[in-house]
Amino acid sequence: MKERKRLGKYFALLLVIAIIAILPASCFAMSKKDGSIRSGVLTYLGTTESEFQAALDDLRKAVAPLIPTDEERDSWEHEDRLEGFISSLVQTRREVSFFDSLLAMQMALRSRKLDEIVLPECTGLYLINSNSNYDVLFSLNLMPSSISFGFRRNDTALKKEFDGAIAAMKKDGTLSRLESQYISEAGSEPVPVKFQDFKGAQVIKVAVTGDLPPIDFIASDGTPAGYNTAILSEIGKRLKKNVRLISVDAGGRSAALASKRADVVFWYRNSGDLKLPAKANKVNSKAMRNVMKDNLDGVILSSPYYEWDTDLIIGRSN
Amino acid sequence: MSEILYKILIQGGSYLTIWRGVQATVYITLMSLIFGTLLGICVCALRMSRVKILSVFANVYITLLRGSPVLMLLMLMYYGVFAGTDFEADSVAIVTFALNVAAHVAEILRAAISATDHGQVEAARTLGFSKFQAFYLVTFPQALRIAKPVYQSAIVNLLQWTSVVGYVSITDLTRVINNIASRTMQPMMTIVIGMLIYLVLAYVIHGIFAITDYLGVRKS
Structure with a gap:
């Protein structure tokens, strides 16, 4: 009887540990970390969310030198400067979530689980023409x-x-x-x-x-x-x-x-290939290669x- | 607001598409319920059998089916087991849901039969009732009464589970609602309408049971 009680206690302890171990993953999914922006992307078949995230982080490092210092600012040619999304990416890290459907992604944006979503131009235009709750934040000419x-x-x-x-x-x-x-x-x-x-x-x-x-x-x-x-x-x-x-x-x-x-x-x-401005570093990480090739x-x-x-x-x- | 509602419900005969979706959902639910209940009774009989091997087999079946997500089973059946056959998607969906419902029905029935007083059967037997008579006249009516509310919620659950059939190319109510949401780009409103329709269907089921309860009371 005593033996059984002791086993019961161990079992309960194991259960508590298992629940604590699982909690962070499920409770804090899509929660905002360190002020980053949460972006929704339609699932890229052939790559994983974490690989895509790693590739985006590599891209962010590669374009970091494109922020001109005050002295450089006047001397830089127009095409060397960062515009729109890239500039925003340098300033704020993006945390990417994959979505199987546009519908789920749109609802996540609406309910503030996401801050932005990435769509092909024609679908994006269809969305903002059909629903006045959304607007274009940036145009992105980075990846054909x-x-x-x-x-x-x-x-x-x-x-x-x-x-x-x-x-x-x-x-x-x-x-x-x-x-x-x-x-x-x-x-x-x-x-x-x-x-x-x-x-x-x-x-x-x-x-x-x-x-x-x-x-x-x-x-x-x-x-x-x-x-x-x-x-x-x-x-x-x-x-x-x-x-x-x-x-x-x-x-x-x-x-x-x-x-x-x-x-x-x-x-x-x-x-x-990625269309990066001339002054950007080359992105040749494994993660980016995997995202760019069709696996x-x-x-x-x-x-x-x-x-x-x-x-x-x-x-x-x- | 009214323009959005018009786009969702009326434009281009959208209400007819929704109606077809409701029909598909009700058809799959009803057919799976009929086959699932019949199979569930058999599984329950096996589960309560004194022959060890039959009872273990039924137990494994119930554990497997109740423990696995119905969407995975559906994908496995449609894209795996029945992939090379001419079975239409809705037939495969009915088979899958019937298999799943059977496991639940078997457990509901077993629990209900176990909850009845075995002493009454023994009393009936001493009064000269046959085994079958004792079950049919004493245990069964009581078990049915105990099982009814749980069976009712199992049906409502089944109605909701069928919402995954879009994965196997069936255009049911959920799929129609998703399509409308993508077309109008108004997912919140469309999904609320979809939920209301499911709610109405669930209340129809509750209503049918309430009527049978009422008739049962009047009869007795």
């Missing part, structure tokens, strides 16, 4: 990004066909026409496109999330719409294949692709069909 189609590694034939169609669309101007129709000149919500039906032809299943308007978007009648679907409809027409859209939660995309529930997913990635297991990407240089840093209006 793009969207490609992702396929299973062994699906090289399909990738080749898509690459061919994208190249042809670039050449004959279809891509830029659709881009201006659905992105740059899109007044309001995108309209759904019609998909041509090819009897007996192969069906390509494409996973859409509806979470990145106006690129990946689901209209009010529940149909996928937006730039992605317009591109897909055009590719379907050119390849004479049927395209079937399946709507999947952002977190389920990789599983859908790997398990053959979907043949194609949309892949958001960095494309090209893709089991996925191959088509050539990009939408590229942008500018990301918007968005915060609350007030």
Whole structure:
């Protein structure tokens, strides 16, 4: 009996220690540390949050010499000076959180769990046009990004066909026409496109999330719409294949692709090197290399069909 | 405000999309409940069986299913077990939720049966009731009464768990709400509306149970 009581005490003590060990991680997640700014970023598939954070810290060190001293200030050329976000980054460290969906990220911003969120220019503009609670804090021309189609590694034939169609669309101007129709000149919500039906032809299943308007978007009648679907409809027409859209939660995309529930997913990635001012140090850390390269297991990407240089840093209006 | 509500609820037939989402949620909940309850009764019978191996098997099943997140199970079933088959996403979701509900129902039933007075069964047996009669006429009605409130909250839980089916390409109420929030960029308002709809559905379930309680009282 005594033995049992003693064991019980040890067990209770162990439980208390375990709870204390777990607490800091869960209680203080996304809490503000040392006055840093909390930034939300859409999950970079292929890298981790801590790696992204390390890369950003390295970037911060690299751009630190770009703050001119008072004597230097007058003699520096315009392009040597820091503008906007980079200047702010030097002054205040960013603490990055990854979000699977724009929706969750937007709610974190609204509820003050985040101070700013980073979005592609077109999505950022869509957000501030639809909701007056948000405003652009900075424009960021640091990292060129793009969207490609992702396929299973062994699906090289399909990738080749898509690459061919994208190249042809670039050449004959279809891509830029659709881009201006659905992105740059899109007044309001995108309209759904019609998909041509090819009897007996192969069906390509494409996973859409509806979470990145106006690129990946689901209209009010529940149909996928937006730039992605317009591109897909055009590719379907050119390849004479049927395209079937399946709507999947952002977190389920990789599983859908790997398990053959979907043949194609949309892949958001960095494309090209960091664009730093001439006076900045080179960032060549392991973390930054990992963030910049596509660390893709089991996925191959088509050539990009939408590229942008500018990301918007968005915060609350007030 | 009214413009935002219009955008969320009316614009472009949005209410029809919401209705379709409600239908999907109710359909998956109802079907999983029916299959899950039937399977749960079987699992409970195995769990209470005197044959050791059957009872251990049922116990392992209950521990596994109750101890694992239903979203993980759903992803495993849809993208793993049923990946190479022609099973539609909603069928896989129904199977998954039925398996999960069965584990809960089995435990609810076992707890309810254990809570009844075994002395009454013994008394019934001495009065000449068969084993089945003693169970059906003495234990079962009492167990049912004990299990009812817990079963009711299990159904409401099930309704809420189905909100993860968006991960397996089903457009249920939660997914519709998320899509509308992304379209309108008004997540707070949209999610409040979504929650209200779930609340109404939960109260419909409570209402159905309240009616059965009322009818039961009148009958007795």
